Amino acid sequence: MSLRRFLVDPAALAVGEVALAAAEAAHARKVLRLAPGAEVELIDGQGRRARGVLTRLDKSGAIVRVEALEEAAPPAPRLVLCPGLLKSPAMDLLAAKLTELAVDQVRPVLTRRAVPKADGGGAKLTRWQRLAGQALKQCGAAQAPEFVPPAHLAQVLAAAPASAGKLLLYEDEARTSLAQALPGLAGAAEVWALVGPEGGFTPEEAAQAAAAGFVSCRLPHTILRAETASLVVAGVIRFAL
């Protein structure tokens, strides 16, 4: 059986005795049925992890004794994914899978053709963070993406630093494929990727992004759902660059 993993607050993760949050402690006791002496792994969702031993586990809570911390170097390039805001099941899948793909920041974009509205922003962020935390515990990756509240395209374009590699996935791009655009990103310390909602970007939005330095490209051969396109772009930048 693989090591049981628990998510702890970054401020709480240190060498010595670490208390688990109430929900994690209850999960350890009632669902996983662990007992003192069990070896566990703690992650803080920000790149630090530690092995430890449960020294107390009862109704009042759980204590893990940590001997040493490990800090993973963040993967390069820093990857900022900006998907057109999608409905809940698709965004939920993205929150989990972009965590596995070691995306550093997720910035949902409000576009002309995006179906959901930006309301309930706070609740959505909390939900995505929770799903990312679950994904971390399942897959054992060290770090969860930072989720930024949904913002209008112009705001997202303005937030991208001048030095970043910039990619726009645009269905109506006639010339450049993702494979052809990749070499232009080689060596960038940070990459921003914009992916449209279902229905894609409008020509005006694509022009606006191009004016902000985003290189337009497309995925040839097939037609992907919006969330699949985000996963492909993140996977290709993370593993094929």
Place this chain on the structure above:
Amino acid sequence: MSLRRFLVDPAALAVGEVALAAAEAAHARKVLRLAPGAEVELIDGQGRRARGVLTRLDKSGAIVRVEALEEAAPPAPRLVLCPGLLKSPAMDLLAAKLTELAVDQVRPVLTRRAVPKADGGGAKLTRWQRLAGQALKQCGAAQAPEFVPPAHLAQVLAAAPASAGKLLLYEDEARTSLAQALPGLAGAAEVWALVGPEGGFTPEEAAQAAAAGFVSCRLPHTILRAETASLVVAGVIRFAL
């Protein structure tokens, strides 16, 4: 609103009058509430598509008049994905997403650490084909993968043609990343990719695959769930090669 799409039997798709299957006709009438005169798209799941007009839609069935057929050239390279057999939700996700990613053939592999057994093979194939059909109708891709019944690793290794590019995703590969293995696949007309189940391949299985010409590589930086690794490999081969 985008064009409504219906899946028809490859033998039935032709210029002239095409009858929809009973379930598709009922869906058109009761769920989509279409009426005669509506423009629709027909796909056969094997690369052919056609625009047509509903000329009849009633309890007895649906007829579409087709003026012309289009046949998409299959994408290159031909892509055969061999995932370690996973439990239902993960295999269901793969059936849909590998369809979008224009994978040509899916060959689930029975390995030491695969959790599900190969029983219910026929029912599983039917389920995956149905999910692939739904994905086709949603995303508008032209062709569904062929699903081959789950087979033992040795059988899958023996089935791969000598001329194919061959990739093995192996967690314990120490030297070669997927990005480093990619150039070795350039120009291959067909690529086979083996991806382990949760828990990965055993060292013996990896050695067996290497002996059959599969180049071992890993995904650095993070730890992916098995189904995510399959999606990444398919996406990278399809769009970054």
